[in-house]
Amino acid sequence: MNIMSLPLSEQAILLFAGMVLFTSFSLLAQPRIVAAIRMFAWQGVLLSIVTVMVAVDTGLHHLYISALLTLLMKAIFIPWLLHRLVHKMEFQREQDILHHPVLVLLAGGVLVIFCYSIALPIERLGNSVTQPIIALSMAMVMLAMLMLITRHKAVSQVIAFMAMENGLFFAAVSATHGMPMVVELGIAFDVFVAAIIFGVFFFHIKDSFDSLDVDHLSSLSESDQ
Amino acid sequence: MMVVYFLVGTPLFGALLLGIVGHKKEGARINLLLSFLTMISSLYLVYLISQQQILGNDSSDFYIDSLNVYLLALTAVVGFTTAFFSGPYMLHEAKVRKLSDARMRLYHSSYQGFIFTMLLGLSTNNLGVLWVSLEGATLTTVLLVSLYRTPSSIEAAWKYFILCGVGIAQALFGTVLVYFAAAKVIPNVEDSLLWTQLFAHAGELNPVIITIAFVFLLVGYGTKVGLVPLHNWLPDAHSEGPTPMSAVLSGLLLNVALYALIRIKMITDLALEGEQTVHIQNLAGYLMMGFGLISFTVAVLFLHRQRDIKRLFSYSSIEHMGLMTFAFGLGTPLSTFAGLLHMLVHGLTKSAIFISVGHAAQIAGTQSIEKIRGLIQTQPKVGWGLLIGTVVIAGFPPFGIFTSEFLLLSSTVHTYPWLAIPLLMGLSIAFAGLFKHIQPMCFGNKPENQQPVKATMWPVFLHLIIVLWLGLAIPEQLSQWFNNVTILITGSGVL
Structure with a gap:
């Protein structure tokens, strides 16, 4: 597919999709928690912009509702909730130090290539501009998983978890132009409840371990003490 | 259809109601009443299906056939018996652990919410709603795991949340891919996630996309089934949460996740039927065999080194x-x-065992295997319940688990004879591992000043009698259902 031969609106969709992937990478490398939350909010904003653009491009009206839901949940509600919790726990200056940032970023790059190679057969079938985005959204899921395993603070793990949900939503928008409405509402409800429960958990972890470092959570295992 | 709405609606109503009044003295009684209503409607549903085979049509939101009707009944019945056990048990726990009113409300509301998500997942026809309900099952139970607020219970709940959340996210990706493949062949796009439509059009689905989707779905729902190496959350969540929850988690939720896998495998098998080599045609089967055998072997070996009875x-x-x-x-x-058959008998037996284990832990005041001693001397009912339950789960004749394991072994010998060796070895190692721990707990002298507790043991014996009955004679209606499903899955029946 030659990018230059596409109509301008579709080129713009691909450009914004690339920017969404960029936010995934910057989440991966961002040690400061407040900055990471802000970056996550930007990811949500970009995601809803792409959704609106796809909606305009395809003329599917229910995608406007999805875009609105995403904007409310991922760009406003969840970042606001996380910000509030971080302030309440006086956690603003905390950093989640990455031990080998270069290695992690390189691994991220490898993951993206890997995802493109897996999604190649799917792309070949496609006839729509949004098809290349499947590989991209798979990469977002993988990058979020990488972030999840390289971080030590509960807050950053939650951001990674939510970034993974973003990747899944992106896959649904790009591959199939959204899911049936009942499913989409169900998923949004689940994410909403999950965000609240995560908030509850921060307090429990803080009360029990006096920090939000998940390295403390390692007493249950099969190894002999 | 009304009966399905009533069946799914009752626990949903219960979750909301008990969220308000669950802490009152009547909380446990309301929980029991609602579970009873759910059970009655599930039994009525069983009756309906025995008359007309299928409830719902190709484009309905709910679809009940021979595969999910008995799982629905199992869920509702075990939900009821466990609610019966939970009343006095949680009263005792609330006293010992000083649980506040808010937490008792949370407990009862989550219990009903959990039953709701499982019934919804089993009865829905929509793969997307199935995903939503399995994620909902995680959300309703995660705060139950950390109900006691001990550091280790919070650790267990966090692990459960993150691992199951990440796992099940993979399943959503798989669902999106299935929808993508289906939207190309199913005329009405809105219906593309309905299982009946997918099954009818399975042969036309693109095999490459379905293969990728199946891998994602297997990893996703496999996490909830507890397949190794995605099982780490399971022992933690079971051991740290309240025992009634362990009983329903083990006896029912794992079944629901496996049910999702079976439904998806049925579609995958049909989609791959046209492929050239046998290896690709059976890809889904091989993957499940591999994961299953690894889980079986690893779990059997880990049985030996457990120190906590619920982890065991x-x-x-x-x-x-x-x-x-x-x-x-x-x-x-x-x-x-x-x-x-094994899904049914294991669900019944495992919930019975967890009920006995809960009482045993209350008698001894600890879950540590080394400190639980002399159960039969202290309280014969609990001791014998635990012992017989273990005998059943280890696969002794004439109980139902023996029947299903025997059938499985003989079909293994017919197809892959050499795989019967690890299976047989594993079963005997598991038997040794269980009895090594259980024997001194049940027999042996009781420690001084160990007192009996108020125990509700009839659910245990009821479950075990049903399992015994299923081992001696399977009712005709039930075997007919199993046969129908077998024909649906494999193309030919056994009867």
Whole structure:
């Protein structure tokens, strides 16, 4: 597919999709928690912009509702909730130090290539501009998983978890132009409840371990003490 | 259809109601009443299905056939008996652990919410709603795992949340891919996630996309089934949460996740039927066999080194889920029949065992295997309940688990004879591991000043009698259902 031969609106969709992937990478490398939350909010904003653009491009009206839901949940509600919790726990200056940032970023790059190679057969079938985005959204899921395993603070793990949900939503928008409405509402409800429960958990972890470092959570295992 | 709405609606209503009044003295009684209503409507549903085979049509939101009707009934019945056990048990726990009113409200509301998500997942026709309800099952139970607010229970709940959340996210990706493949062949796009439509059009689905989707779905729902190496959350969540929850988690939720896998495998098998080599045609089966066998072997070995009684039996759950996954992966009519039977008898037996274990832990005041001693001397009912339960789960004749394991073994010998060796070895190692721990707990002298507790043991014996009955004679209606499902999955029946 030659990018230059596409109509301008579709080129713009691909450009914004690339920017969404960029936010995934910057989440991966961002040690400061407040900055990471802000970056996550930007990811949500970009995601809803792409959704609106796809909606305009395809003329599917229910995608406007999805875009609105995403904007409310991922760009406003969840970042606001996380910000509030971080302030309440006086956690603003905390950093989640990455031990080998270069290695992690390189691994991220490898993951993206890997995802493109897996999604190649799917792309070949496609006839729509949004098809290349499947590989991209798979990469977002993988990058979020990488972030999840390289971080030590509960807050950053939650951001990674939510970034993974973003990747899944992106896959649904790009591959199939959204899911049936009942499913989409169900998923949004689940994410909403999950965000609240995560908030509850921060307090429990803080009360029990006096920090939000998940390295403390390692007493249950099969190894002999 | 009304009965399905009533069945699913009752626990949903219960979750909301008990969220308000669950802490009152009547909380446990309301919980019991609602579970009773759910059970009655599930039994009525069983009656309906025995008359007309299928409830719902190709484009309805709910679809009840021979595969999910008995799982629905199992869920509702075990939900009821466990609610009966939970009343006095949680009263005792609330006193010992000083649980506040808010937490008792949370407990009762989550209990009903959990039952709701499982019934919704089993009865829905929509793969997307199935995903939503399985994620909902995680959300309703995660705060139950950390109900006691001890550091280790919070650790267990966090692990459970993150691992199951990440796992099930993979399943959503798989669902998106299925929808993508289906939207190309199913005329009405809005119906593309309905299982009946997918099954009818399965042969036309693109095999490459379905293969990728199946891998994602297997990893996703496999996390909830507790397949190794995605099982780490399971022993933690079982051992740290309140025991009634361990009983429903082990006996029911794992079944629901496996049920999702079976439904998806049915579509995948049909989609790959046209492929050239046998290896690709059976890809889904091979993957499930592999995961099942690894889970079985690892769990059997880990049984030996457990020190916590609830962790011990959660590894036993992983072992049996591995066996069932293996049975469905094998995919012969006999092994499928065995897998369906095993889901039923394991669900009944494991919930019975966890009820006995809960009482045993209350008698001894600890879950540590080394400190639980002399149960039969202290309280014969609990001791014998635990002992007989263990005998049943280890696969002794004439109980139902023996029947299903025997059927599975004989179909293994017919297809892959050399795989019978690890299966037989594993079963005997599991037997040794269980009895090494259980024997001194039940027999042996009781420690001084160990007192009996107020125990509700009839659910245990009821479950075990049903399992015994299923081992001696399977009712005709039930075997007819199993046979129908076997024909649906494999193309030929066993009867």
